[in-house]
Amino acid sequence: MNLEPKPMALSLPSSHRRLLRPFAGVALSPPPIWFMRQAGRHLPEYRALRAKAASFFDLCYTPGLAAEATLQPVRRYGLDAAIVFSDILVVPDALGQEVELVEGKGPRLDPIRTKSDLARLQVDATRTKFGRVFETVARVRRELPNDTSLIGFCGAPWTVATYMVGGEATADQGAARLWARTDPVGFGQLVDRLVEASVEYLAGQVAAGADVLQIFDTWAGALAGEELERWVNAPTKAIVERVKERCPALPIIGFPRGVGAQVTAYAAQTGVDGVGCDATMPLEFIARELSGKTVVQGNLDPALLAAGGVEMERQVAKILAALADRPFIFNLGHGILPQTPPENVAQLVKLVREGK
Amino acid sequence: MNLEPKPMALSLPSSHRRLLRPFAGVALSPPPIWFMRQAGRHLPEYRALRAKAASFFDLCYTPGLAAEATLQPVRRYGLDAAIVFSDILVVPDALGQEVELVEGKGPRLDPIRTKSDLARLQVDATRTKFGRVFETVARVRRELPNDTSLIGFCGAPWTVATYMVGGEATADQGAARLWARTDPVGFGQLVDRLVEASVEYLAGQVAAGADVLQIFDTWAGALAGEELERWVNAPTKAIVERVKERCPALPIIGFPRGVGAQVTAYAAQTGVDGVGCDATMPLEFIARELSGKTVVQGNLDPALLAAGGVEMERQVAKILAALADRPFIFNLGHGILPQTPPENVAQLVKLVREGK
Numbered sequence: 132m133n134l135e136p137k138p139m140a141l142s143l144p145s146s147h148r149r150l151l152r153p154f155a156g157v158a159l160s161p162p163p164i165w166f167m168r169q170a171g172r173h174l175p176e177y178r179a180l181r182a183k184a185a186s187f188f189d190l191c192y193t194p195g196l197a198a199e200a201t202l203q204p205v206r207r208y209g210l211d212a213a214i215v216f217s218d219i220l221v222v223p224d225a226l227g228q229e230v231e232l233v234e235g236k237g238p239r240l241d242p243i244r245t246k247s248d249l250a251r252l253q254v255d256a257t258r259t260k261f262g263r264v265f266e267t268v269a270r271v272r273r274e275l276p277n278d279t280s281l282i283g284f285c286g287a288p289w290t291v292a293t294y295m296v297g298g299e300a301t302a303d304q305g306a307a308r309l310w311a312r313t314d315p316v317g318f319g320q321l322v323d324r325l326v327e328a329s330v331e332y333l334a335g336q337v338a339a340g341a342d343v344l345q346i347f348d349t350w351a352g353a354l355a356g357e358e359l360e361r362w363v364n365a366p367t368k369a370i371v372e373r374v375k376e377r378c379p380a381l382p383i384i385g386f387p388r389g390v391g392a393q394v395t396a397y398a399a400q401t402g403v404d405g406v407g408c409d410a411t412m413p414l415e416f417i418a419r420e421l422s423g424k425t426v427v428q429g430n431l432d433p434a435l436l437a438a439g440g441v442e443m444e445r446q447v448a449k450i451l452a453a454l455a456d457r458p459f460i461f462n463l464g465h466g467i468l469p470q471t472p473p474e475n476v477a478q479l480v481k482l483v484r485e486g487k
Numbered sequence: 488m489n490l491e492p493k494p495m496a497l498s499l500p501s502s503h504r505r506l507l508r509p510f511a512g513v514a515l516s517p518p519p520i521w522f523m524r525q526a527g528r529h530l531p532e533y534r535a536l537r538a539k540a541a542s543f544f545d546l547c548y549t550p551g552l553a554a555e556a557t558l559q560p561v562r563r564y565g566l567d568a569a570i571v572f573s574d575i576l577v578v579p580d581a582l583g584q585e586v587e588l589v590e591g592k593g594p595r596l597d598p599i600r601t602k603s604d605l606a607r608l609q610v611d612a613t614r615t616k617f618g619r620v621f622e623t624v625a626r627v628r629r630e631l632p633n634d635t636s637l638i639g640f641c642g643a644p645w646t647v648a649t650y651m652v653g654g655e656a657t658a659d660q661g662a663a664r665l666w667a668r669t670d671p672v673g674f675g676q677l678v679d680r681l682v683e684a685s686v687e688y689l690a691g692q693v694a695a696g697a698d699v700l701q702i703f704d705t706w707a708g709a710l711a712g713e714e715l716e717r718w719v720n721a722p723t724k725a726i727v728e729r730v731k732e733r734c735p736a737l738p739i740i741g742f743p744r745g746v747g748a749q750v751t752a753y754a755a756q757t758g759v760d761g762v763g764c765d766a767t768m769p770l771e772f773i774a775r776e777l778s779g780k781t782v783v784q785g786n787l788d789p790a791l792l793a794a795g796g797v798e799m800e801r802q803v804a805k806i807l808a809a810l811a812d813r814p815f816i817f818n819l820g821h822g823i824l825p826q827t828p829p830e831n832v833a834q835l836v837k838l839v840r841e842g843k
Contacts, residue, residue: 305824312794355767391747411711438668468661
């Protein structure tokens with residue numbers, strides 16, 4: 132597959148896309164806004180669409196359906212970005228690991244736990260499945276308003292590995308942490324495969340029309356110190372460097388959920404252009420510790436959005452007061468909860484746009 | 488049920504129990520040592536015992552079997568404390584919520600999500616099931632060497648609520664966080680019930696022979712700021728105060744997993760005597776931020792114990808160097824992983840006892 136970067140076919144200079152401006156150092160007012168998991172179960176139109184696909188992966192791999200899922204929240208809320216409808220487990224699935232995604236129940240994978248299990252992963256095999264996601268990206272780009280960004284994404288190698296090794300979502304990521312401690316060389320080979328596949332996956336999404344990328348590291352907070360540097364920061368840096376070799380100007384956001392004060396080292400060591408902050412990160416800390424070079428994205432508690440009302444309004448005002456004078460993208464601290472009333476999301480967008 | 492504290496029937500003064508000495512301000516060398524989840528699946532003798540009970544709860548509620556499970560790791564490793572073999576979901580089970588514990592698969596509960604669901608919880612009903620745990624405690628105390636402590640425990644209201652409301656282990660504790668945000672009064676009533684039941688449960692364990700208590704708050708790290716204060720710190724403080732009214736001298740350890748830098752506020756606001764530190768907490772931070780009044784417990788990465796070898800030895804040496812000159816209890820940063828070879832645990836105990 133030819134994944135050389137193509138010049139982006141834009142009819143407007145990219146700076147007309149509001150999401151890109153913070154990455155040029157602009158403290159945009161009101162800030163651009165999009166939401167993690169903005170497409171999905173909280174939307175009635177998504178639930179209707181989901182019923183048309185036999186499985187969650189079928190939805191991800193059917194470009195007509197996945198493009199529609201991607202566009203739904205942008206149409207409803209008028210957001211500054213779409214994010215391609217997909218899942219972080221597309222990468223292990225494309226690599227040939229058996230993955231079953233039971234929506235609402237979490238994933239089940241045939242676990243990979245030793246160096247010899249790695250033989251089951253076929254980097255060459257990713258072409259077909261990745262290709263379907265790239266087609267979704269291309270379709271969405273054609274249908275999306277030109278001033279709306281399209282975010283491509285992947286899971287970070289560490290987080291994806293926790294599922295590949297654990298075989299399911301685990302409370303403590305024990306199986307992956309164990310392999311990393313027992314046989315760091317073997318585990319490192321898994322991480323290297325994931326770096327390689329993720330670079331292809333991200334670069335392909337860019338070639339198809341994504342103009343911003345995000346690397347989701349949901350379980351980064353399970354690690355600390357040297358382990359965080361080795362399994363989170365270093366592989367993320369490798370992905371960032373290799374994607375930027377192909378697409379130098381393309382902004383990359385990292386989302387190292389749960390790392391707390393270690394976010395400063397994450398930003399410095401990975402070279403990401405923006406950092407997603409979870410809702411546990413105090414605003415004063417974010418404002419003080421992340422340099423103005425790093426775009427901050429976050430960090431409203433998704434439960435506060437689901438609840439709505441004055442408490443939400445109050446917290447939105449606090450976030451804007453603390454972060455609006457720096458390059459900033461409004462988002463949640465994690466994905467939208469399925470129980471969230473769409474009216475609350477619309478209300479939140481209005482609040483942020485009105486600068487309240 | 489008469490839960491007035493009885494004078495502890497000791498043939499030795501309690502200060503002969505090594506685990507108690509840090510709570511008297513002593514920096515004991517070598518430090519006392521025990522492990523979270525020391526009883527359980529990593530032990531072949533536990534797996535044989537487990538096969539005798541129809542279910543995990545059957546094991547918890549059969550004092551003969553539960554006492555044996557409690558004693559097994561003390562016999563094998565010569566630890567300074569036993570911890571009663573039980574589960575944090577004994578409290579919702581005793582309150583009448585339907586709880587199924589599928590070992591290795593995680594719990595399934597009939598979720599409680601509204602104020603009206605609270606009517607299903609019967610504080611009066613706890614007597615029978617709690618009584619079986621108290622009988623286990625009493626049996627263990629009779630069989631345990633007199634210089635070995637016996638730790639009673641409960642889950643913190645917040646963590647227990649995340650299971651009661653979510654109906655299962657959840658990655659983001661979304662359902663509980665949502666209820667807390669949407670209807671803090673109703674959620675507060677659930678938390679109040681849990682405080683009340685936990686006080687009865689802990690005081691009963693003390694009356695039966697426990698000489699230290701631990702409050703496990705596995706999901707404390709999902710909250711921050713005011714929410715952490717309201718749903719973690721305040722209910723924990725209420726439990727600590729009410730248990731100490733009945734048993735003033737009894738040390739209580741809190742384990743607010745994942746709270747990072749907020750551990751200082753946790754220690755100050757809850758009044759716990761000791762704080763369990765997870766493995767992500769940097770040693771320099773612990774040494775600097777937690778005053779000598781607070782006993783520190785922790786914090787070897789359980790994956791490092793499961794892996795064993797020189798990396799484990801190196802980290803043990805670092806922990807001892809950083810924390811051995813203050814009141815300190817050696818433990819892990821979370822529970823022993825089921826994959827842990829018992830030889831590694833024995834080796835760790837030896838290392839700590841030799842002060843290496």
